[in-house]
Amino acid sequence: MSAGTGGHLAGGIDGPGHLRALTSVVLDTLEAAARARGGPLPAGGPDAVTRRTTALAAPVLPEDGVGGEAALADLVRAVAEGAADPADPACVAHLHCPPLAVAVAAELAGAALNPSMDSWDQAPAAGVIEELTTAALARLVHPDASAPDALITSGGTESNLVALLLAREWAAGGPLRVVTGANVHHSVHRAAWMLGLPAPTVVACSDGRIDPAALDRALTGLAGAPLLVVATAGTTDEGRIDPLPQIARIAGRHGARLHVDAAYGGPLLFSERLAPQLAGLEHAATVTFDLHKLGWQPVAAGALAVADAAMLAPLSLRADYLNADDDTEAGLPDLLGRSIRTTRRPDALKMAVTFRALGRRGLGALVEHCVRTAHEFGRAVDAHPALRRRPGEIGISTVLFRPAVADALSDEAGDAVVAAVRRTLLTEGRAVLGRAVAEDGEGRRRLWLKATLLHPNAATADLLPLLDLVTAAADRAVSEAPASEGTDAPAAERLSP
Amino acid sequence: MSAGTGGHLAGGIDGPGHLRALTSVVLDTLEAAARARGGPLPAGGPDAVTRRTTALAAPVLPEDGVGGEAALADLVRAVAEGAADPADPACVAHLHCPPLAVAVAAELAGAALNPSMDSWDQAPAAGVIEELTTAALARLVHPDASAPDALITSGGTESNLVALLLAREWAAGGPLRVVTGANVHHSVHRAAWMLGLPAPTVVACSDGRIDPAALDRALTGLAGAPLLVVATAGTTDEGRIDPLPQIARIAGRHGARLHVDAAYGGPLLFSERLAPQLAGLEHAATVTFDLHKLGWQPVAAGALAVADAAMLAPLSLRADYLNADDDTEAGLPDLLGRSIRTTRRPDALKMAVTFRALGRRGLGALVEHCVRTAHEFGRAVDAHPALRRRPGEIGISTVLFRPAVADALSDEAGDAVVAAVRRTLLTEGRAVLGRAVAEDGEGRRRLWLKATLLHPNAATADLLPLLDLVTAAADRAVSEAPASEGTDAPAAERLSP
Secondary structure, eight states, X not given: OTTGGGGOBSSTTTHHHHHHHHXXXXXXXXXXXXXXXXXXXXXXXXXXXXXXXXXXXXXXSOSSOOOHHHHHHHHHHHHHHTOOOTTSTTBOSSSOOOOBHHHHHHHHHHHHHOOOTTSGGGOHHHHHHHHHHHHHHHHHHSTTOSSOEEEEESSHHHHHHHHHHHHHHHOTTSOOEEEEETTXXXXXXXXXXXXXXXXXXXXXXXXXXXXXXXXXXXXXXXXXXXXXEXXXXXXXXXXXXXXXXXXXXXXXXXXXXXXXXXXTTGGGXXXXXXXXXXXXXXXXXXXXXXXXXXXXXXXXXXXXXXXXXXXXXGGOOOOHHHHOHHHHHTTOOOOGGGOSOSSOOOHHHHHHHHHHHHHHHHHHHHHHHHHHHXXXXXXXXXXXXXXXXXXXXXXXXXXXXXXXXXXXXXXHHHHHHHHHHHHHHHHTTSOBOEEXXXXXXXXXXXXXXXXXXXXXXXXXXXXXXXXXXXXXHHHHHHHTOTTTTTSOOOHHHHHOX | OTTGGGGOBSXXXXXXXXXXXXHHHHHHHHHHHXXXXXXXXXXXXXXXXXXXXXXXXXXXXXXXXXXXXXXXXXXXXXXXXTOOOTTSTTBOSSSOOOOBHHHHHHHHHHHHHOOOTTSGGGOHHHHHHHHHXXXXXXXXXXXXXXSOEEEEESSHHHHHHHHHHHHHHHOTTSOOEEEEETTSOHHHHHHHHHTTOOOOEEEOEETTEEOHHHHHHHHHHTTTSOEEEEEEBSOTTTOOBOOHHHHHHHHHHTTOEEEEEETTTGGGGGOTTTGGGGTTGGGOSEEEEEXXXXXXXXXXXXXXEESOGGGGGGXXXXXXXXXXXXXXXXXXXXXXXXXXXXXXXXHHHHHHHHHHHHHXXXXXXXXXXXXXXXXXXXXHHXXXXXXXXXXXXXXXXXXXXXXXXXXXXXXXXXXXXXXXXXXXXXXXXXXXXXXXXXXXXXSOEEEEEEEEOOOSSOOHHHHTHHHHHHHHHHHHHHHTOTTTTTSOOOOHHHHOO
């Protein structure tokens, strides 16, 4: 065979030997690339990254191969030198976590064995591990339910899609109406569109959380239709948790089913101290849970918890090649009705390894570390004379702030400075900060820098350099924008790096 | 922190060091477990696997953790000793491939860096590698199109879902009608259901392939509605390729859009010798492609190729935290409209590494090996006095056959023997064979054993022991079923292992 070492398999008795040689190339390359990058992301911005990556990676599909080691060395170098690495404390833009080494090592085992979770004869033991893992998640979310269950998904978006799909099928009597807050993740709107449902009714938020009175009015206005209320436990922009007990009561009064998107906040349940923030979650029929955010898993690690296993009936499916009746009767477990996907990765394996490695207390301690760090970071912002924090409580581990110089400008010019600071730090390879629009103390919607603190080990001191990076970049942005001070001049273009 | 080594991160400069220790545990455990298993899957059947796995894995979420090394050693041992390993030549039930070591090693890098493909600031270089990879796939499928494109998906099921979604949006004038063959994968029906479309119209097949005349009649019957024809290039049951040139002509005549599910057959395009079998594919608007089948990638490695990038417009989406207008105008690439997922794994990385390692010729050689092996295996079945092969051509690399003793029984008892043979070999840990219902030479629908040959290195001689395993198990099944000979007695229950 002309394919050389590129054609060696990962499985069987010989596979680990092949993997030893190749993973050694990967790990050496990752280490060298992290040193070469020397920061949270590469400097130079999109054009420079494209140029350097293309030089190492193209042509991606040559006529003749270069061999396994060479391909790995080049492409892993490209992706690692050009990474935004969430293991760097200055990479805090998104719900994009640094994965635990133990979870990544478990991924290696899953990939080498390649079980597919759609039938027993492709995943004998992996199916059992998934069942144990989903049972543990189900019990965590619905501790008092008699038959809770959970599915593994590709992430919060798929969890929300399946939640709306299950609600649509539950609402056999007529088209389901979804009612949610202005703070909800876009995937809820997208799911309604995909499923052919009417666009969700959006109710107002106050301080980034659903206003219960507005929800009550919206549900009253839709009386007679089957209703699904979608609340959020950990909004993307601000980490806010909707008032779940009140929402559950209102939904119950209107006969509405409740779904909670706890993709961000769900893991608070691991911590005895923080779990009370999610009081009311147990009333939800379905809950989006996600361990590639506050769970430090490599993507994908989503889940959907349901209060009762019977709610999953709409997903049941018969395909003779995967779960023929006589095979099921003879005792072969039927795994097919556990997903909207068919072939599926053994994502439960890395979750199970992480759970066993850390235990509930260990995971809870990591969640508490992130929350504590965010509060310390918030206090440092409060104490910084050149920065202003978004007024109000910190949502889970998300801190919104902006340079004070932006407040001295018109709304538009001030927001342009904020956006420019973020892009400058990105382009210079110094920091990966997020952005969010949220109300200031006077109720005006302004653009803020966002720090989503998911690093489970970083000390607050590791994060403080971000503050001076921001103020310095803001000062430069303002000084380079001569026409913007105190005016409505459209500074955004000129400030763009 | 109480979490000990379990809390170490995979990223940064220190991550590779942590991963070296932990992946060493994984690889040692995989090797020992493959030896302990000693075959394609564990012996004992579902109950025994559940017992052994639970003993090593439960409780999955203890109060206190056991540490990273211990958790990995136990759980990787459980999943590997209890695996159905497609790297074993006797594991041939499904489109479930043994992954290449080079692709698995690339997964390790992707998991450690954890880029998320929904924004540039989470995946600077990974986004470029994805773009190069999808461009290569797009060009492979639609070589003469002016602006072909491709998306990365979680597999064939998601590709088919997105294809139907894009067709639904294209059919703005009225509800889309999907017309497909009885041979189509169940995911097409499921996608129509999820998207709120009418159930697909199913046209008859002849020899496992869509009958063009029946398709023409069905489209005529639906004249006036927006139409999508879904054809298959490599059916799950038989590996059959629908007559694509004829189907494309008929679809064109009716103004119907064409989608081809080439999840299995698509990689024939890597081989100059085999690519002509897919003639007509270039006429499809959308094509499901999948590299975790004939592409030896660990799951997930799906793709959807589109003839024109403009077809992807319905997926475009604006979310201020990921692709704000001013960021996009300032040059930050917008990655959000490339998927129905939000957070996404860098699955393109392992594909790109494999492509570069092997080249198109190397991949083509592996595909040719599988096809050649299937034909040699088919000839061995033909030459075996106690076996009968499903009459007709071999579809790609799928061989259907059954023990001749089953033919001496009633239809029902014969099929029960076939099902029992499969379950016996599964339970004894000797072989993982698939099953499929297909017509025999007299047009009767019978149950067959299915060998889907995806092993890129196994020689035909490695596969031949399967034949005697099957005949021996069949003889036992018949001898243990005293009432079944020549009667209609329901033998299935008694024959079940």
